[in-house]
Amino acid sequence: MTELKHRVEGIAAPLAIANLDTDQIMPKQFLHGIDKAGLDRGLLWDHRFTGDGQVKPDFVLNQPAYADTRILLGGPNFGCGSSREHAVWGLQQFGIQAVIASAFGEIFYSNAMNNRLLAVLLAEEEVQALLDESLQSAMPLRLAVDVERMTVTSPAHAFAFTMSARHRTMFLQGLDMIGASLSHRAEIEAFAARHWEAQPWLKDVAGRTKARLDAQASTRLAG
Amino acid sequence: MYGVLFMLPNEVPNMPSMNGSLDRRSRTLYRKLVDSHTVARLDEQNVLLFCDLHLMNEYTSPQAFAGLHDAGREVLMPAQNVSTVSHVIPTAPTSPTGHRIIQNPAAALQASNLRRNCVRHAIPLFDTHDALQGIEHVIAPEHGMIRPGMVVLCGDSHTTTYGALGALGFGIGTSEVEHVLATQTLVYRTAEDMRIRVDGRLPLGTTSKDLILMIISRISAQGARGHVVEFCGSAITALSVEARFTLCNMAVEAGARGALIAPDPTAIDYVLARAPDIAGDVRERALAHWAGLASDDDAVFHVEHHFDASEVAPYVTWGTSPDQAMPITGRVPAPDGTQRQSTEQALRYTGLAAGTPLEGLKVDHVFIGSCTNARIEDLRAVAQVVQGRHVAPHLRAMVVPGSGAVKAQAEAEGIARILVDAGFEWRLPGCSMCLAMNDDILAPGQRCASTTNRNFEGRQGRGAITHLMSPAMAAAAAITGHITDVRQWNVASSESAA
Numbered sequence: 001m002t003e004l005k006h007r008v009e010g011i012a013a014p015l016a017i018a019n020l021d022t023d024q025i026m027p028k029q030f031l032h033g034i035d036k037a038g039l040d041r042g043l044l045w046d047h048r049f050t051g052d053g054q055v056k057p058d059f060v061l062n063q064p065a066y067a068d069t070r071i072l073l074g075g076p077n078f079g080c081g082s083s084r085e086h087a088v089w090g091l092q093q094f095g096i097q098a099v100i101a102s103a104f105g106e107i108f109y110s111n112a113m114n115n116r117l118l119a120v121l122l123a124e125e126e127v128q129a130l131l132d133e134s135l136q137s138a139m140p141l142r143l144a145v146d147v148e149r150m151t152v153t154s155p156a157h158a159f160a161f162t163m164s165a166r167h168r169t170m171f172l173q174g175l176d177m178i179g180a181s182l183s184h185r186a187e188i189e190a191f192a193a194r195h196w197e198a199q200p201w202l203k204d205v206a207g208r209t210k211a212r213l214d215a216q217a218s219t220r221l222a223g
Numbered sequence: 224m225y226g227v228l229f230m231l232p233n234e235v236p237n238m239p240s241m242n243g244s245l246d247r248r249s250r251t252l253y254r255k256l257v258d259s260h261t262v263a264r265l266d267e268q269n270v271l272l273f274c275d276l277h278l279m280n281e282y283t284s285p286q287a288f289a290g291l292h293d294a295g296r297e298v299l300m301p302a303q304n305v306s307t308v309s310h311v312i313p314t315a316p317t318s319p320t321g322h323r324i325i326q327n328p329a330a331a332l333q334a335s336n337l338r339r340n341c342v343r344h345a346i347p348l349f350d351t352h353d354a355l356q357g358i359e360h361v362i363a364p365e366h367g368m369i370r371p372g373m374v375v376l377c378g379d380s381h382t383t384t385y386g387a388l389g390a391l392g393f394g395i396g397t398s399e400v401e402h403v404l405a406t407q408t409l410v411y412r413t414a415e416d417m418r419i420r421v422d423g424r425l426p427l428g429t430t431s432k433d434l435i436l437m438i439i440s441r442i443s444a445q446g447a448r449g450h451v452v453e454f455c456g457s458a459i460t461a462l463s464v465e466a467r468f469t470l471c472n473m474a475v476e477a478g479a480r481g482a483l484i485a486p487d488p489t490a491i492d493y494v495l496a497r498a499p500d501i502a503g504d505v506r507e508r509a510l511a512h513w514a515g516l517a518s519d520d521d522a523v524f525h526v527e528h529h530f531d532a533s534e535v536a537p538y539v540t541w542g543t544s545p546d547q548a549m550p551i552t553g554r555v556p557a558p559d560g561t562q563r564q565s566t567e568q569a570l571r572y573t574g575l576a577a578g579t580p581l582e583g584l585k586v587d588h589v590f591i592g593s594c595t596n597a598r599i600e601d602l603r604a605v606a607q608v609v610q611g612r613h614v615a616p617h618l619r620a621m622v623v624p625g626s627g628a629v630k631a632q633a634e635a636e637g638i639a640r641i642l643v644d645a646g647f648e649w650r651l652p653g654c655s656m657c658l659a660m661n662d663d664i665l666a667p668g669q670r671c672a673s674t675t676n677r678n679f680e681g682r683q684g685r686g687a688i689t690h691l692m693s694p695a696m697a698a699a700a701a702i703t704g705h706i707t708d709v710r711q712w713n714v715a716s717s718e719s720a721a
Contacts, residue, residue: 046681106449184408191262206277
């Protein structure tokens with residue numbers, strides 16, 4: 001987790017589907033694990049395979065030239081829909097290190113950053129320029145994303161992108177977010193004490209409610 | 224066309240001031256909720272946000288617990304957390320022993336793993352066999368666990384539902400579930416403020432489901448991205464709390480990071496009726512506190528939309544994104560302009576030709592359920608439409624109540640009897656065919672009239688086609704066998720008829 005990472009480069013596959021939701025990125029039948037293993041298999045399943053499990057040769061990620069894809073050039077609102085982080089884990093296990101799009105689903109974006117899958121926001125016309133370049137070139141487009149310089153470069157273009165300082169640091173250094181937040185533990189506990197003093201109806205609501213419901217159920221059974 | 228849309232210039236501050244003198248600034252309800260839950264400011268964009276209630280299910284929490292255990296950490300405040308088995312649970316009638324058996328071994332392991340984790344950390348659990356088990360977003364409010372002014376988090380995108388009670392709710396990923404377990408907080412990037420005002424009266428035969436589908440179709444599936452939406456206006460005030468749940472639930476389908484409705488007497492009565500612990504002196508203090516949960520008169524919203532409720536008709540989706548929706552009287556659009564590619568893709572998937580009328584489209588399946596529309600008012604609306612009628616012979620119609628409590632109430636009110644007599648399957652609670660993670664799944668090519676929230680490709684089964692609509696509309700489709708304008712049936716809407 002702590003290795004330095006500042007650059008992603010390699011083949012970028014065009015996947016210009018608007019509103020590509022996380023149901024499509026990681027379909028339901030791959031969500032039955034209690035760990036993160038094996039999600040590369042399910043990635044974009046319905047796009048990669050026919051109903052009877054045959055490879056769809058036309059789909060970009062199935063083409064031999066794209067076997068070493070590292071970057072996806074996505075459509076707007078990439079990763080919208082379900083909160084399933086399995087979509088991000090699957091992309092990474094498949095070898096994807098960055099996704100470039102003009103907009104991301106909000107939860108997907110946070111999930112990506114929390115796993116150091118680089119989500120790069122470019123303007124719509126910049127994404128389109130890269131897509132056009134990709135479609136016009138005989139060979140798969142190669143891109144370099146530099147997180148220190150905050151640039152995306154292709155043979156024909158160089159675009160700057162922005163990301164928050166926090167996300168940039170998270171990507172560059174990796175960060176034990178929970179460890180960092182636990183350094184605020186005393187503040188959290190003091191906050192909770194004040195919060196519950198002012199609003200006692202917010203304390204232990206889940207625990208107290210379940211206890212009440214269980215007591216009612218056993219009274220009914222006894223009666 | 225919808226009303227005014229204006230963006231304010233960039234110089235309008237969208238962050239609360241850093242010096243703590245927040246009270247002098249006019250604030251939106253959203254800012255007040257963020258401020259009142261801010262443990263620490265981490266940087267210009269991020270705060271450490273305290274979470275009052277954290278809900279978990281069996282499929283987005285396992286890796287969070289595993290991460291917690293690997294790091295040797297504990298759950299900081301277990302009684303602020305609650306779990307339910309919702310997504311993988313079968314909804315077929317119980318075995319002769321009365322137990323619900325999860326046949327899929329991997330899904331069964333998810334349920335037993337959740338039980339093990341909850342026992343280990345003393346987290347309350349609505350387990351597989353609990354009579355009150357159900358969908359998290361149905362059980363939490365119905366037992367009084369959602370209270371105005373709360374911050375509620377869950378590894379599920381439809382957590383925006385709780386805005387209906389003036390609670391800030393939103394979905395998080397599994398890494399964040401682990402963070403909440405360990406710290407009872409979230410590293411939270413604040414959103415921008417959007418206000419959607421809806422005035423006027425919803426016409427007879429329309430519901431908040433039709434309203435939210437209309438709004439999403441007009442502002443797009445990313446129209447509220449980056450924003451927390453506050454709904455207001457006379458049409459919103461007139462909605463029941465359950466109708467408000469439906470509205471806020473689907474705000475995420477416009478990309479919203481949260482949805483809010485300032486708590487009013489309707490919301491407060493709902494909560495007090497379900498929270499017996501809020502009594503006496505505590506009740507008075509709570510009422511005083513909740514009275515302040517509203518946006519200040521001169522609070523600034525970055526984006527505002529106005530809609531007229533009288534324009535709402537029964538809405539139905541025709542494509543593969545929730546914004547691809549139109550009134551029942553509409554025809555499937557032709558690919559055009561910036562939407563050309565996505566429309567072409569949607570028509571390819573749904574097998575519809577441009578120009579096809581929505582009304583009369585034959586369906587193979589009707590699904591009534593989900594965190595969007597599986598509460599008692601939804602089931603009453605369905606019963607009202609189907610009473611004395613029968614499901615079309617060629618189709619399968621299922622009703623999956625949102626929770627054990629909803630199921631029991633529907634049975635006590637005679638609704639279940641009406642549905643069964645009409646030919647519906649009356650099933651056990653769960654998420655079911657909304658996302659088809661259990662065994663309720665459509666076959667390729669099947670067309671479904673569904674009260675759920677997402678018509679994504681493959682959502683209800685590979686190659687299956689989903690048309691989102693209100694419960695009354697889905698009920699009418701079940702009877703006729705095709706998509707039908709329920710307004711012709713001369714039945715009152717349970718939500719708009721005040």
